[in-house]
Amino acid sequence: MAAKQTDAIATPASYDPLLENYPGAGWQLPDSYWSATTDIAADSGVLSQQEAADVAIIGGGYTGLATAYYLAKTFNLSCVVLEANQAGWGCSGRNGGFALKAGGRMGYQAMINRFGLAGAQAMFNETFAGLRRLRELIDDERIDCEPQADGHLWVAHKPAMMETAKSEAELLKRAFGYETELLSSEALAQRYFKSPEAAGALRFPDGFGLHPMKLMQGYVQMAMRQGIKLYRASPVIHWESVEGRHVLHTPQGSVTAAKVVCATNGYTSPKLHKGLTNRTFPVLSNVLVTAPLSDAQLAETGFKTNQIITxxxxxxxxxxxxxxxxxxIGGRSAITGKDALNPRHDEMLVDSLQRKFPALEQIGIDYKWGGWVCVTYDDLPHVGQLPDDSSVFYAMGYGGSGVSFSLQAGWRLAQQIAGDKEVPPLPFYNQPLKKFPFAPFRRMGQRMLYQYFHLRDEYK
Ligand SMILES: Cc1cc2nc3c(=O)[nH]c(=O)nc-3n(C[C@H](O)[C@H](O)[C@H](O)COP(=O)(O)OP(=O)(O)OC[C@H]3O[C@@H](n4cnc5c(N)ncnc54)[C@H](O)[C@@H]3O)c2cc1C
Known part of the structure; x- marks a missing residue:
């Protein structure tokens, strides 16, 4: 099974969201394991006329389609989704397929320090609700995206990190009543997999692996069943306001709507809307997929699990x-689009794979690709309205944990757009995206942090 990409144009490897006005117009899906193993669902084609809708959504990833789905299904509003390339071209078709009980990058202790115990508990429950919502949606809509059994192994990459894992387990129990399981390196090897680097692990009972591009096609089919129009190869290249309504122009058409949603996440151009400029930071992450393991390699690595591992x-x-x-396996990559094809980034992933599993020294790498994760200044996702234009909405900044949270964000955003008062007063929903101070120097800071974290991770 291979994705059909008949009219698609190759994606420049050096694409960089901070430098481009929009991601492309009909660019091909990346040459990933996910696109090679997915049948692409039918969409509405390329926008080549004038359309009108209650809500126009920019970005055809999980966020855009989840928002459209709830707007149409629950609130009976008409939606048009404009996607520059094709549904899943962004992170939603590039991620590792880890459905995590998480949203954003802020740790639980930091949440407690910042929002108090009750605030952190409410945020914990909200991210949990996102994970449950995803499992239920997969079942209810019968999305064939290979969901695996629950379980997330957080592996101590050196003995000192077992203390950190232990403190995290205690914090989770004390603050949230959440039970985890500490595993010695022997128990990990006996029950899950063997790795000379693993000093043990903390196992969270929740979180599961899935096929992200098949999940994306499930979203497309759900949207089409709701009568939502989803246009491919239709980037928003110009945005104007005419008689109090938004008019979004694409190369061959336009959409007029009372409300607009920016669901562009790590692919948000600084030029898309001034209310979003310098409020997100795109960070590149790379993924490799090996050839299938032979029986001997399976025996040597002792893999008995498909649970997700970090x-x-x-x-x-x-x-x-x-x-x-x-x-x-995935991890950090280049800082700029220009450096994305430098082989040293993939070599770093291969090196890490081999340190974890020396038995895989000779294994072939069948697929490699990367994508832009969206980071915010306060490490939290934000879902809401622009302060100086309440008819423009956004949901972004999941920081590498968006597979499940994007669905919850889509639901909350649909509620906000429809004026439903049931949205809980959480920082995700009632605090705006903050501007990065010294925005032009973000990448310089990122470079320095990468060096510092690398030294601390490997040598301290
Ligand atoms: C390599 C990698 C691995 C990851 N692994 C995981 C994981 O295992 N688990 C997890 O929870 N999260 C993971 N993430 C993050 C997760 O994939 C994202 O948080 C999630 O997919 C975001 O979905 P989205 O719909 O908000 O954005 P995207 O899927 O990025 O969609 C944004 C879309 O907007 C479109 N767009 C931008 N500008 C315009 C315009 N002007 N006009 C029209 N369209 C436009 C883009 O083409 C793009 O398709 C990973 C991300 C990457 C890059």
Whole structure:
């Protein structure tokens, strides 16, 4: 099964969201394991006329389609989704497929320090609701996206990190009544997998792996069943206001709407809307998928699990065994689009794979790709309205944990747009995206932090 990409144009490898006005117009899906194993669902084609809708949504990833789905299904509003390339071209078709009980990058202790225990508990419950919502949606809408059994192993990459894992387990129990399980390196090897780097692990009972591009196609089909128009190869290249309504222009058409949603996340151009400029930071992450493991390699690595795995590094690696016995591993990459094709970034991932699993020294790498994760100044996702234009909405900044939270964000955003008062007063929803101070120097800061975190992760 291969994705059909008949009219698509190759994506320039050096694409950089901070430098471009929009991501492309009909660019191909990345050459990923996900696109190679997905049948692409039908959309509404390229926009080549004038359209009108209650809500126009920019961005055809999980956020855009989840928002459209709830707006149409629950609130009976008409929606048009404009996607520059095709649904899932952004992070939603590039991620590792880890459905996590998380949203954003802020740790639980930081949440408690910042918002108090009750505030942190409410945020904890909201991210949990996102994960549950995703499982339920997959079941209810019968989305064939290979959901795996629950379980997330947080692996101590050196003995000292077992203390950190222990404190996290205590914090989760004390603050949220959440039970986890500490595993020695022997228990990890006996029950899950063997790795000379693993000093043990903390196992969270929740979180699961899935096929992200098949999930995306499930979203497309759900949207089409609701009568939503989803246009591919239709980037918003010009945005104007005419008689109090928004008019979004694409290369061949336009959409007029009372409300607009920016669901562009890590692919948000600084030029899209001035209310969003310098309020998000795109950070590149790379993924590799190996050839299927042979029986001997399976025996040597002792893999008995398809549960999702991350390590305790600040610059963490995420990895898992896919249902067809390949290993997927991802981690940080280049800082700029220009440097994205430098082979040293993939070499770093291969090196990490081999340190974790020396038995895979000779294994072939069948697929590699990358994508732009969206980071915010306060490490939290934000879902809401622009302060100086209440008819423009956004949901972004999941910081590498958006597979489940984007669905919850889509639901909350649809509620806000429809004027439903039931949105809980959480910082995700009632605090705006903050501007990065010294925005032009963000990448310089990122470079320095990468060096510092690398030294701390590996040598301290
Ligand atoms: C390599 C990688 C691995 C990841 N792994 C995980 C993981 O395992 N678990 C997890 O929870 N999260 C993960 N994430 C993050 C997760 O994939 C994202 O948070 C999530 O997919 C965001 O969905 P979205 O719909 O908000 O944005 P996207 O899916 O990025 O969609 C944004 C879309 O907007 C479009 N767009 C931008 N500008 C315009 C315009 N002007 N006109 C029209 N369209 C436009 C883009 O083409 C793009 O398709 C990962 C991300 C990456 C890059």
């Amino acid at each position: 390590d305790t590094r600040t610059l963490r690696y995420y990895y898992r065994k896919l249902p067809d016995n390949r290993i997927l």
